[in-house]
Amino acid sequence: MIDRFRKLLKLIRLDFYHQADEHLNPYFTFANYNKIWAIGILLLGLTALVPLITVAVIHYQLIQKSVDSELILRTERLTSNARRAVSFFMEERLNALRFTVNEIEYAQLTSPEHLSEVLRNIKLGFGGLSDLSVISPTGTQVVYAGPFNLEGRNYSDQHWFIECRKNNYYVSEVFRGYRDVPHIIIAVKSFRADNTFFILRATLETERLIQTLTSYETGKHADIFLVNLSGIIQTPSKHHGSIFEKMTLLPVPKYSPRTQTITVSDGQRQSIAGYAFISTPIADTPFILMVIKQKEGMTAVWDELLSKINWFVGLCVITILIVITITCTFMVNKMFMADKDKAETLALVEQNCQLASVGQLAAGVAHEINNPLALINETAGYIKDLFTIAETYHQDDELMENIDSILEAVERCGRITGQLLGFARKFDIKIQKINLKEIIFDVLNFHNKEAEYRNIKVNVDIPEENIEIESDRGKLQQILLNLVNNAFQAIDEGCRLDIIAKREGLDSVVISISDNGCGMPEETLPKIFEPFFTTKERGKGTGLGLAITSGLVKKLHGNISVKSKQNEGTTFTITLPIRTQEELRDNENSFGG
Amino acid sequence: MKILLVDDEKKFAIMLSKRLALRGIDVDVVFTGEDAVKKTEINRYDVAILDVKMPGIGGIKLRRKLIELNSEMKIIFLTGHGSESDFKIGSAEAACYLSKPLHIETLIKILHKVAG
Numbered sequence: 142m143i144d145r146f147r148k149l150l151k152l153i154r155l156d157f158y159h160q161a162d163e164h165l166n167p168y169f170t171f172a173n174y175n176k177i178w179a180i181g182i183l184l185l186g187l188t189a190l191v192p193l194i195t196v197a198v199i200h201y202q203l204i205q206k207s208v209d210s211e212l213i214l215r216t217e218r219l220t221s222n223a224r225r226a227v228s229f230f231m232e233e234r235l236n237a238l239r240f241t242v243n244e245i246e247y248a249q250l251t252s253p254e255h256l257s258e259v260l261r262n263i264k265l266g267f268g269g270l271s272d273l274s275v276i277s278p279t280g281t282q283v284v285y286a287g288p289f290n291l292e293g294r295n296y297s298d299q300h301w302f303i304e305c306r307k308n309n310y311y312v313s314e315v316f317r318g319y320r321d322v323p324h325i326i327i328a329v330k331s332f333r334a335d336n337t338f339f340i341l342r343a344t345l346e347t348e349r350l351i352q353t354l355t356s357y358e359t360g361k362h363a364d365i366f367l368v369n370l371s372g373i374i375q376t377p378s379k380h381h382g383s384i385f386e387k388m389t390l391l392p393v394p395k396y397s398p399r400t401q402t403i404t405v406s407d408g409q410r411q412s413i414a415g416y417a418f419i420s421t422p423i424a425d426t427p428f429i430l431m432v433i434k435q436k437e438g439m440t441a442v443w444d445e446l447l448s449k450i451n452w453f454v455g456l457c458v459i460t461i462l463i464v465i466t467i468t469c470t471f472m473v474n475k476m477f478m479a480d481k482d483k484a485e486t487l488a489l490v491e492q493n494c495q496l497a498s499v500g501q502l503a504a505g506v507a508h509e510i511n512n513p514l515a516l517i518n519e520t521a522g523y524i525k526d527l528f529t530i531a532e533t534y535h536q537d538d539e540l541m542e543n544i545d546s547i548l549e550a551v552e553r554c555g556r557i558t559g560q561l562l563g564f565a566r567k568f569d570i571k572i573q574k575i576n577l578k579e580i581i582f583d584v585l586n587f588h589n590k591e592a593e594y595r596n597i598k599v600n601v602d603i604p605e606e607n608i609e610i611e612s613d614r615g616k617l618q619q620i621l622l623n624l625v626n627n628a629f630q631a632i633d634e635g636c637r638l639d640i641i642a643k644r645e646g647l648d649s650v651v652i653s654i655s656d657n658g659c660g661m662p663e664e665t666l667p668k669i670f671e672p673f674f675t676t677k678e679r680g681k682g683t684g685l686g687l688a689i690t691s692g693l694v695k696k697l698h699g700n701i702s703v704k705s706k707q708n709e710g711t712t713f714t715i716t717l718p719i720r721t722q723e724e725l726r727d728n729e730n731s732f733g734g
Numbered sequence: 735m736k737i738l739l740v741d742d743e744k745k746f747a748i749m750l751s752k753r754l755a756l757r758g759i760d761v762d763v764v765f766t767g768e769d770a771v772k773k774t775e776i777n778r779y780d781v782a783i784l785d786v787k788m789p790g791i792g793g794i795k796l797r798r799k800l801i802e803l804n805s806e807m808k809i810i811f812l813t814g815h816g817s818e819s820d821f822k823i824g825s826a827e828a829a830c831y832l833s834k835p836l837h838i839e840t841l842i843k844i845l846h847k848v849a850g
Contacts, residue, residue: 511814511835512743512814514835515746515834515835516749519749519750520749522749522838523752526757527756552835555835
């Protein structure tokens with residue numbers, strides 16, 4: 142469990158954060174991995190998140206728009222329906238009065254009993270009427286039928302009387318009147334046979350009108366009510382003021398013969414307001430129907446959906462960011478590690494080159510010093526000889542002692558230059574006679590145990606017993622060791638390794654090392670002698686083994702080639718000259734003197 | 735025993751020849767390969783001590799020429815470099831191969847040994 146957690150943690154650990162040793166810096170392909178990491182996250186993040194957020198915003202706006210238009214449509218429909226109902230209510234009652242004045246003779250109407258009869262019938266047919274009265278052209282109430290006796294009262298100076306006389310019909314605003322009860326007056330003017338007129342007036346209870354309005358189920362977020370032309374509320378409103386008060390929220394709308402919808406805002410909430418001026422075919426009324434819907438309450442379902450979308454988008458964004466961060470970290474880590482390996486190898490190669498040049502320098506210095514040293518040696522030796530052998534001079538112990546110390550110093554210097562030359566020799570080619578069979582078995586000795594454990598059959602075929610070549614033993618050994626190592630890594634248990642060595646022509650030998658292991662794909666063959674090319678897992682191969690091997694073979698004036706087939710095996714063939722010395726000897730200037 | 739010493743380092747050659755003479759060895763000294771060939775044409779030397787690297791005819795070429803003139807002559811190479819490759823080639827062709835600075839007693843021993 143802890144191991145698994147550690148592995149997970151390793152995946153997102155910023156290995157590149159503390160860049161490797163400073164001396165490796167010149168060998169890195171990329172200088173700043175932190176920057177690469179940050180840019181990677183930024184670019185990937187932008188590529189993934191910008192479209193997601195754009196789509197979410199567009200979707201959001203689309204929902205908002207469709208909610209708005211749906212709300213407007215519903216408000217408009219409700220307003221339109223309610224307008225028809227209220228208009229019809231008024232029209233119906235006006236028509237009832239018109240029918241009465243047309244149907245019944247004036248004489249009959251002015252009979253109190255008959256008028257009471259008419260009132261009862263209209264109440265039965267339409268309801269909502271509380272009284273009925275006939276008014277003379279002078280404004281005096283002639284007859285009255287209803288609960289209050291208002292007979293003889295004069296209305297000549299009243300607004301409704303003047304208006305009705307002028308327009309033939311009249312519908313009043315809601316007002317309290319003498320009885321302090323909200324009511325509406327409707328009146329119809331009619332002419333008698335002698336061409337004088339009279340007015341039939343009725344009082345409407347607002348109760349019936351309110352019922353008509355409230356029959357539209359509007360819910361708690363919607364309000365439906367009537368206002369008069371100056372914005373005074375006429376029927377009860379839930380949210381926009383009491384009856385007979387000025388309507389809050391919005392001013393009196395402009396006249397329009399059709400139903401209209403507008404969006405209004407009180408600073409905190411937005412509402413959709415539908416309004417319609419109520420009129421009947423025979424008379425206009427002083428009423429405006431108002432339908433006001435608060436957006437907030439009506440869009441609850443949509444709001445819930447939006448909140449779900451927001452949550453989903455938020456989660457997506459977080460997930461994308463986490464995945465991108467982990468992926469970027471992982472990839473940049475891998476890149477950094479590969480680059481670091483490369484840098485380390487290059488540094489090592491450079492160090493080796495430096496060592497080689499130090500070796501050459503040391504050899505040069507040693508060589509230059511050896512000649513004067515030899516002269517000092519011989520001169521001091523000769524002086525000593527003069528005393529000891531020739532006896533030209535008398536024995537002088539002190540002088541002898543001094544000469545001996547000179548000779549001793551020369552010997553010491555000689556030892557030092559010898560050592561310096563020995564160091565340089567590591568990079569030199571040392572030619573000696575080598576028995577091919579011996580050196581091959583020497584190399585195989587390293588692998589005896591492994592071959593035994595892994596049940597690998599090693600076959601050595603050398604037809605001629607004593608093939609001797611002149612070459613560099615150490616380098617040839619390294620070449621063979623590298624190739625045999627490679628073969629052992631390529632083969633599985635129970636496989637075979639064949640080594641064949643034979644003469645080819647008069648002056649060369651051929652050594653071939655074949656295995657029946659995993660082989661290599663054809664396309665990789667041209668690359669395998671290139672430095673840093675490897676087919677092994679990271680960390681297992683440097684990609685230098687075969688490059689070094691090929692370099693060594695060339696140093697020994699030989700050739701190396703490879704044949705391989707995937708899943709069938711690989712054969713490396715080296716051709717070496719039998720007498721390397723001959724070639725080197727021609728180049729006499731390469732030797733010291 | 736008569737020997738020929740060839741080295742372009744004149745002072746070294748003279749000093750060494752004097753020391754060998756003191757030890758009873760008959761030494762002729764020359765400083766170039768050309769002079770060495772001339773000397774060998776006249777005299778019969780038992781051993782020739784040759785510097786490997788000299789201007790003009792180098793030690794290895796000189797050896798071949800001298801052997802042509804006197805096939806019984808033994809050759810000892812001398813070098814200041816003493817690299818392994820020089821040593822191997824030198825010792826393959828010559829009776830002996832010595833690097834500078836020399837130990838005179840060792841040289842005497844070797845001379846006696848190669849001259850038989």
